[in-house]
Amino acid sequence: MNQSTDRLRDVLIIGSGAAGGAAAAHLSAAGHDVLVLERDPEERIKPCGGGMAASVQQWFPFSLEPAVEQVIRRVDFSWCLEDPVVAELPGEAPFWIVRRERLDRLLAEQAIQAGAEHMVDVEVSDVSRHSDNWEVTAKDGRRWRSRAVVIADGSSSPWPQQLGIGARKVQTASTMSVRLEGQGTLEDGTTRFEFGLVKQGFAWAFPLAGGVNIGVGSFIGNQDADPESVLAKLLPDLGFEPDAGMRQRGQLRVWNGHHRLDGDGIVVVGDAASLCDPFLAEGLRPALMSGCEAAQHLDGWLKGEQRDLRAYSRAMRMRWGDSMAWGRRIAQAFYRFPGVGYQLGIKRPTAPRRIAQILSGEMGYGDIAQRVIKRLLLQRG
Ligand SMILES: Cc1cc2nc3c(=O)[nH]c(=O)nc-3n(C[C@H](O)[C@H](O)[C@H](O)COP(=O)(O)OP(=O)(O)OC[C@H]3O[C@@H](n4cnc5c(N)ncnc54)[C@H](O)[C@@H]3O)c2cc1C
Known part of the structure; x- marks a missing residue:
């Protein structure tokens, strides 16, 4: 079924995760006509540990604290469950654990309050340029037109390759995540990192209010991490049954080089732009950073103050890519x-x-x- 397009919007945002939500909140607050298209019909538990530096707060005019469930003060490291290292975190760089679905909802709500339209159960299946505008089509045939598009649909996004922006050849980390009820032996305010059990990667346990997010990530090579056997050893060490919890496997795009992240009226942000740290799998901060940075440049471009969106790619390279180039080398070593x-x-x-x-x-x-x-x-x- 093909449905006719409605009015020409300023911006269509594909994906309502951290990156899309950050862009939507800022662009709608700046007065632009924004429509966010999200595939999931309802909130789901995302495979994300929710660990995030509190410093991201500086990029938002509203409080992110409603999504924060723990403030981390201590980090425990182990090697094959032994040889522990305990580190008290310096107070001046606090680390938060957010409940991820709550963070995404908070950003979406802020965008809606500022005037954005937010549609769920829309799976985008085509993005194409028609004369001076973009046309975005959903799997069910609905179509929308806009002056600009933000690609924010995460690690499985096909658009960077198809549209020639972002990484042409993606590199992924293989991950498994588990959300558990109860905290086991993990104390409030403490995170755990386990090296040694995971081939070419590590496992982590991050506390929530009344729960724990556990993840296993493998970052280089053939990535035969065998996460089930890692969990069978790690979970009892944390006070859980070896087979506890629902497991979600995934492929997380990681940073693998400097790329143009903009095209003609289009930008790619977050995991779709392969921004995730290839050493520590930190993806929330670059997702939020890129969403905010993209919004700022799109605002200038939509108002006719910027000729193109190249400055967005340059800013992300300076603020994020230059550090990740070193992070990638460290990860490989x-x-x-x-x-x-x-x-x-x-x-x-x-x-x-x-x-x-x-x-x-x-x-x-x-x-x-x-x-x-x-x-x-x-x-x-
Ligand atoms: C197991 C695991 C643990 C992690 N833990 C951490 C952590 O503790 N700290 C951290 O900083 N990072 C962590 N990360 C990385 C972090 O989760 C990601 O980098 C972050 O989610 C990127 O946000 P995003 O908005 O780019 O993408 P996403 O959060 O994936 O959002 C993309 C959105 O687009 C929607 N979408 C997809 N396709 C379509 C389509 N065709 N049409 C419409 N909508 C679509 C999706 O439903 C989704 O809502 C972890 C990742 C994994 C896999």
Whole structure:
């Protein structure tokens, strides 16, 4: 069934996750006519640990705290469930755990309050350019037209390749996530990172209010992480049954090079733009950063103050990509020799503070990369 298009919108946003929600909230607050198209008919538990630096708050004029369930003060590391390292996080770079579906809803609600239209149960199946405008078609035949499009449909987005923006060849981490009721032995305000059990990756446990998000991620190589057997060992260590919880497997796009993230009236943001940190799987901060940054440049472009959207790609390269280029090199060195990485990286007294500073954005990987890579490569020989 083909349905006729309605009025020409300023912006169509495909996907109502962290990146799309951030763009929608800012663009609608700036007075633009925004329509958000979301595939999921209702809220679902997303495979996301919800760990996020509190510093992202500075990019929003409204409070994100309704989505925050824990403030992290302590990080426990282990190697094959042993050799523990406990790190108290420095107070000046607080780390939050958000309930992910609540964060997405909060952003969508802010956008709606500011005037955006938000439609669910819309699976976008085509995005194409017609003279000066974009046309977006849903699987059920509905169509919309706009001056600009924000591609924010996450790690399985086909549009970057089809439209020639973002990464042509994607690199993914394979992940498994579990949401559990009850906290087991995990204490409030404490996160756990386990290295050693996971080949070329790590496992994490992040506390929620009355629950835990557990994840297993494998970042390089053939990614034969065998997450079920990792969980069978890790869950009892955290006070749960080895087969507890519903498991969700996924492929998470990770950063794999500098790419143009804009085209003619179109930008790609978040996981669709392959922004996720290839070392620590941090994807929420770049999703929010890119959504906010894209909104700012689209605002200028829609008002005729900017000729094109190249400045968006440049800004993301400077604010995020330059650090990820080093993060990628660190990931390649660390995950090839994770035992060495654990002994020489994680067990260093300064490591937890550095990790907290990187996750908060206070430091980039470039600030520590030379020393870390040299240490990992020299000690191996
Ligand atoms: C197991 C796991 C744990 C993680 N833990 C963390 C963590 O603790 N901290 C962190 O910073 N990052 C974490 N990440 C990464 C983080 O979840 C992602 O980087 C983040 O979700 C990216 O947000 P996004 O808005 O780009 O994409 P998404 O959140 O995936 O949103 C995309 C939206 O688009 C919709 N959509 C998809 N296709 C269509 C379509 N055709 N039409 C319309 N809508 C569509 C989807 O339904 C979805 O709502 C984790 C990832 C995984 C897999």
